[in-house]
Amino acid sequence: MAFFFFQALIIASIVVVVLLDVSSRRRRGAGHSGGPEQKKLTLPPGSMGLPYVGETLQLYSQNPNVFFSSRLKSYGEIFKTNLLGCPCVMLASAEAARMVLVTQAHLFKPTYPPSKERLIGPCALFFHQGGYHLRLRRLVKGALGPDALRSLVPDVEAAVASTLAAWDGRVASTFHAMKRLSFDVGVATVFGDRLDGRRKEELKRNYSAVERGYNSFPNPLPGSRYNNAIKARKRLRAILGDILAERRAQGDLGGDLLGDLMRSRDDGGAALSDDQIADNVIGVLFAAQDTTASVLTWILKYLTDNPKLLEAVKAEQMAVYKANEGGKRPLTWTQTRSMAVTHRVILESLRMASIISFTFREAVADVEYKGFLIPKGWKVMPLFRNIHHSPEYFQDPQKFDPSRFKVAPRAGTFLPFGSGVHACPGNELAKLEMLVLVHRLVTAYRWEVVGSSDEVAYSPFPVPRHGLRARLWRQEAAGVVHAAAAAASCA
Numbered sequence: 001m002a003f004f005f006f007q008a009l010i011i012a013s014i015v016v017v018v019l020l021d022v023s024s025r026r027r028r029g030a031g032h033s034g035g036p037e038q039k040k041l042t043l044p045p046g047s048m049g050l051p052y053v054g055e056t057l058q059l060y061s062q063n064p065n066v067f068f069s070s071r072l073k074s075y076g077e078i079f080k081t082n083l084l085g086c087p088c089v090m091l092a093s094a095e096a097a098r099m100v101l102v103t104q105a106h107l108f109k110p111t112y113p114p115s116k117e118r119l120i121g122p123c124a125l126f127f128h129q130g131g132y133h134l135r136l137r138r139l140v141k142g143a144l145g146p147d148a149l150r151s152l153v154p155d156v157e158a159a160v161a162s163t164l165a166a167w168d169g170r171v172a173s174t175f176h177a178m179k180r181l182s183f184d185v186g187v188a189t190v191f192g193d194r195l196d197g198r199r200k201e202e203l204k205r206n207y208s209a210v211e212r213g214y215n216s217f218p219n220p221l222p223g224s225r226y227n228n229a230i231k232a233r234k235r236l237r238a239i240l241g242d243i244l245a246e247r248r249a250q251g252d253l254g255g256d257l258l259g260d261l262m263r264s265r266d267d268g269g270a271a272l273s274d275d276q277i278a279d280n281v282i283g284v285l286f287a288a289q290d291t292t293a294s295v296l297t298w299i300l301k302y303l304t305d306n307p308k309l310l311e312a313v314k315a316e317q318m319a320v321y322k323a324n325e326g327g328k329r330p331l332t333w334t335q336t337r338s339m340a341v342t343h344r345v346i347l348e349s350l351r352m353a354s355i356i357s358f359t360f361r362e363a364v365a366d367v368e369y370k371g372f373l374i375p376k377g378w379k380v381m382p383l384f385r386n387i388h389h390s391p392e393y394f395q396d397p398q399k400f401d402p403s404r405f406k407v408a409p410r411a412g413t414f415l416p417f418g419s420g421v422h423a424c425p426g427n428e429l430a431k432l433e434m435l436v437l438v439h440r441l442v443t444a445y446r447w448e449v450v451g452s453s454d455e456v457a458y459s460p461f462p463v464p465r466h467g468l469r470a471r472l473w474r475q476e477a478a479g480v481v482h483a484a485a486a487a488a489s490c491a
Contacts, residue, residue, distance in 0.1 A: 041373035044089055046071065046080035054082025064357060064458065068092075068383055078372060084113070088379040090358075091369075094393060094412040097382035099369065100361055101420035102412075108361035108380055110422055115218035115226065119210055119233055120286055121279025126422060131266075134421070136280060139264055141425040143257040144189065149432055150333040152189065156433055157331055159184040160440045168474050171450050173467030174300050178293035178437075183207070185433050186288035190281055191243075192256035202239055206232040207285060214286070215460055233282075240278040257284065284426070291355050292430045294461040296437055297468050298353040299346065302400050303438075304449050304470075309345065309402065314442045316341045321443045336435045344402035346434045350416035352400055354385035355461045359418060384415050447472045 049055035059067045068090065071079050077092040091097060100108050109129055117127055125136035142148070163181040187200060195203070213229020220227055244262065253259040261277045272280075303310045320335050321327055358381045367374040374380060389397045393413040394404065417424035424430075441447070447470050455465040 041368055044078045044080045044372045045075040048082040056083050059083060086379045088381055089374050090381050090383055092383045092386040094387050098412045100380055100382050105420050107365055107367050109364050111360050111362040116214055119214050119229055120283050123276040123279035124283030125280055137425055139260055143260050144426045144429045149428060153333050154330055155188040156185055156436045160437050164440060164445060167472045171469055171471045174470050175293055175297045175463045175467030178296040179289060182289040182292045186285045190257045190284055192254055194254055206236045237278050240281060241274055244274055287426060290461055292433060294355045294463050295349055297463050299349045301453055301464055301468055302349055313342050317439045317442050336432060339435055342435055342438050344405040347405045348402040351388045354388045357385040358383045387413055445472055446475050
């Protein structure tokens with residue numbers, strides 16, 4: 001009964017948001033000019049659904065993959081729809097994704113619902129284009145590049161060890177454990193080792209409240225998740241303001257990402273404001289958590305489902321473990337670069353799970369594509385999942401087969417971190433986290449999945465239902481079965 005009440009509440013919230021959004025759009029006069037050249041073009045095929053609501057209810061009431069695949073079958077690789085009051089054009093080919101994200105990126109701006117932008121902060125780099133975006137992107141990418149990550153490996157390894165130790169001997173949600181890990185890695189990346197336990201707990205508590213509101217409908221009524229998130233966001237800003245003031249008072253800005261943000265100057269010598277710094281810190285924490293945690297959860301599931309592949313990964317990781325004197329010496333950046341079998345497992349997990357199923361852009365001008373009109377102001381959504389699961393680009397795409405990545409995929413067909421100037425600048429950090437987690441997991445622990453792992457939940461990213469509940473326990477390294485032959489045959 002509670003479930004159906006919750007579903008009804010969701011649908012009612014969607015309708016309210018849509019009506020408010022459509023009303024706002026009509027007041028602003030959104031639309032395209034409809035000149036003579038435009039009249040020669042037609043909109044893509046598709047359905048705009050019900051008045052105001054569009055096809056929002058169909059998308060939110062089923063697996064989104066079913067929604068998109070049924071329309072691809074009916075209309076082809078470019079089609080129109082209406083979601084949350086926004087007219088949209090969906091694009092399901094690698095060529096179209098490259099057009100939107102790379103070759104004609106200046107015609108499509110990043111776009112997010114205002115409610116989500118408010119929670120992260122309007123100055124976060126991924127809400128912007130142009131000089132400000134490029135400046136912040138270079139800064140963040142530099143802080144998360146190979147040189148910086150070399151020194152971060154011990155912090156990632158410590159976070160992995162702490163997460164698995166807390167899980168040892170009990171049944172827990174893999175996804176929740178991986179969220180804890182990703183948050184700890186994000187904190188280490190932003191603040192280094194200069195955050196005390198009390199501050200870290202304050203950050204985590206308020207960040208969690210913001211995250212819950214981010215993934216809910218923007219109901220401003222007191223007591224709602226969104227309203228609580230707005231309050232928590234204000235507290236987060238205050239906490240970050242105190243940290244900034246303390247660093248300035250100490251005269252030591254630090255060698256971490258926060259220090260880099262505080263030292264940054266534009267061409268005119270102007271520093272970032274505290275609001276700009278806070279928005280980008282929160283943005284990095286958001287980008288670092290749920291997506292990475294979801295992929296880590298799927299990696300564990302895929303390894304569980306493929307025992308021979310698991311033995312191949314164990315064999316590779318045990319060789320590294322032995323080289324480090326049975327784990328007495330820490331992992332190095334160079335060693336993580338040599339984990340070829342594990343790296344292919346990660347790439348195939350990214351392809352199969354396709355955590356980011358699509359991305360949002362908005363046409364800043366009328367655009368013609370393959371004889372169709374994409375009007376100015378319409379949302380444009382390249383469908384990454386459909387590209388990753390297309391037999392045109394990947395043979396037998398529903399099969400989990402890491403060996404396919406022995407050969408690099410065709411350019412523009414593998415987009416787990418996006419593409420172009422708005423591609424995720426933290427992709428190497430995410431892969432480092434995955435490599436270190438797998439190393440520690442298979443050399444020091446055993447696990448078993450509890451209950452069914454075949455159903456998928458969307459919250460909002462796809463994860464096995466109930467977060468893949470699993471029991472974890474520590475093992476002696478001597479008990480690990482060596483399987484060098486399996487490494488050659490399975491990966």
